[in-house]
Amino acid sequence: MTTTTQLQELVREARERFEASATAADLENAKASFLGKSGAITALMKGLATLDPQQKREQGAEINLAKQAIEQALQARRDALAEAELQARLAEQAIDVTLDGRGQRRGGLHPVVRSWMRIEAIFHSIGFEVAEGPEIEDDWTNFTALNSPQDHPARSMQDTFYVDLEDERGQPLLLRTHTSPMQVRHARAHVERHGSAAMPDIRVIAPGRTYRVDSDATHSPMFHQFEGLWIGRRVSMADLKGVYTEFLHRFFERDDIELRFRPSYFPFTEPSAEIDMMFDSGPLKGRWLEISGAGQVHPTVVRNFGLDPEQFIGFAFGSGIERLTMLRYGIGDLRLFYGSDLRFLEQFHAA
Numbered sequence: 001m002t003t004t005t006q007l008q009e010l011v012r013e014a015r016e017r018f019e020a021s022a023t024a025a026d027l028e029n030a031k032a033s034f035l036g037k038s039g040a041i042t043a044l045m046k047g048l049a050t051l052d053p054q055q056k057r058e059q060g061a062e063i064n065l066a067k068q069a070i071e072q073a074l075q076a077r078r079d080a081l082a083e084a085e086l087q088a089r090l091a092e093q094a095i096d097v098t099l100d101g102r103g104q105r106r107g108g109l110h111p112v113v114r115s116w117m118r119i120e121a122i123f124h125s126i127g128f129e130v131a132e133g134p135e136i137e138d139d140w141t142n143f144t145a146l147n148s149p150q151d152h153p154a155r156s157m158q159d160t161f162y163v164d165l166e167d168e169r170g171q172p173l174l175l176r177t178h179t180s181p182m183q184v185r186h187a188r189a190h191v192e193r194h195g196s197a198a199m200p201d202i203r204v205i206a207p208g209r210t211y212r213v214d215s216d217a218t219h220s221p222m223f224h225q226f227e228g229l230w231i232g233r234r235v236s237m238a239d240l241k242g243v244y245t246e247f248l249h250r251f252f253e254r255d256d257i258e259l260r261f262r263p264s265y266f267p268f269t270e271p272s273a274e275i276d277m278m279f280d281s282g283p284l285k286g287r288w289l290e291i292s293g294a295g296q297v298h299p300t301v302v303r304n305f306g307l308d309p310e311q312f313i314g315f316a317f318g319s320g321i322e323r324l325t326m327l328r329y330g331i332g333d334l335r336l337f338y339g340s341d342l343r344f345l346e347q348f349h350a351a
């Protein structure tokens with residue numbers, strides 16, 4: 001016979017063991033000691049067999065109540081553990097929406113891009129179109145059309161990167177060494193569109209990336225130029241000087257700048273000049289600084305535009321955007337532009 005007190009004691013013990021189980025696995029082990037095949041309740045049930053019917057009924061009812069109490073306690077603990085686990089997981093994954101963000105810092109424009117945009121805006125405002133063309137250029141447009149025939153020594157002024165391909169006309173392809181081929185592309189398209197009889201002047205700048213086998217403090221294998229071209233029926237070097245002077249004053253936002261044309265040689269111009277400039281004040285005061293090649297477009301090149309050089313004349317120039325940017329901001333080493341050093345680049349974010 002098992003007394004009511006013993007049964008109550010068993011239920012109490014089960015509750016304690018269940019409470020003390022910290023995990024679902026512990027709890028299932030504890031359950032086995034009471035409700036399992038060889039658990040205490042099961043053993044008591046088996047013991048009923050030896051009792052007479054009256055006792056069996058009474059004892060059976062009591063054991064059943066105890067069993068139900070233990071099952072309830074078990075279920076309560078299961079629920080509690082599941083709830084605790086859920087809470088723990090939620091806490092772990094909690095997002096504190098009141099926390100400050102890590103912050104996205106605002107980027108900025110690269111100083112060369114700033115210059116590029118300024119150059120476009122200035123020339124646009126004085127009546128120049130803006131054109132862009134391919135960085136992979138064909139040999140004819142980059143050299144031959146610009147009066148540098150194959151094997152002419154002037155070609156070695158600009159060593160370049162050849163691409164292992166030819167275009168559809170069998171022309172070798174290369175990374176353009178200057179923006180000058182854009183003179184040819186733009187002028188030919190212009191002539192095709194307007195015809196030469198009543199053609200409006202060709203007035204264009206073409207900024208972009210250019211490439212040469214060159215690398216030191218003032219040369220980078222990739223660099224930027226902008227080409228200028230003005231072709232009409234009576235355009236002169238005096239117009240070139242006027243346009244370029246206006247550009248420099250506006251680019252540097254100052255008037256105390258002097259210009260000089262120094263004789264030079266380029267295959268695509270005749271006469272050719274280097275444009276030098278000088279500031280009349282500031283740290284660079286009094287030093288002639290070379291900033292651009294220029295000249296009157298060579299008759300052969302005008303003919304390659306599809307125009308009669310007896311009727312059409314004009315000037316071209318090609319200037320380095322890095323060079324102008326270095327002068328504007330006082331930057332001493334060209335390689336700073338391409339080092340991706342944020343300490344350098346961030347100085348221009350508010351410029």
Ligand code: DAH
Pocket residue numbers: 177178179180227228266268269292293294295296315316317318319
């Ligand atoms: N293409 C020349 C260079 O990269 C620069 C140049 C010189 C461009 C004279 C011109 C020009 O349009 O007339 O060195």
